Amino acid sequence: MAKTKTKRDDKLYSKLRDSGVRKRVAAKAAKALPAKGRRKPSRAQGIADELNKAADSIRDKAGGGSRKRSEAAKKAARTRKANAAKRRSSARKGAKTRAKS
Numbered sequence: 440m441a442k443t444k445t446k447r448d449d450k451l452y453s454k455l456r457d458s459g460v461r462k463r464v465a466a467k468a469a470k471a472l473p474a475k476g477r478r479k480p481s482r483a484q485g486i487a488d489e490l491n492k493a494a495d496s497i498r499d500k501a502g503g504g505s506r507k508r509s510e511a512a513k514k515a516a517r518t519r520k521a522n523a524a525k526r527r528s529s530a531r532k533g534a535k536t537r538a539k540s
Contacts, residue, residue, distance in 0.1 A: 452469035
């Protein structure tokens with residue numbers, strides 16, 4: 440079976456090049472997008488994930504702080520809030536039980 444040749448998305452390519460992405464990376468990303476109705480864009484999503492990782496590492500090196508750290512702090516705050524709510528509800532139940540006696 441002959442392989443189908445994928446065409447490069449020229450609009451995406453030029454947009455990436457204008458934003459400072461190297462030619463090879465831009466070409467790879469533009470070629471990864473499938474034609475409409477062909478197949479899932481999993482290759483394109485993989486490339487996008489790689490670019491996001493690269494951008495995150497640049498942000499980390501620039502001293503802007505890691506997004507992972509920020510997300511972890513938000514999760515910790517949610518957990519503390521949920522645990523406090525559990526303690527409050529169980530304390531209310533206990534107080535109600537003691538009041539009945």
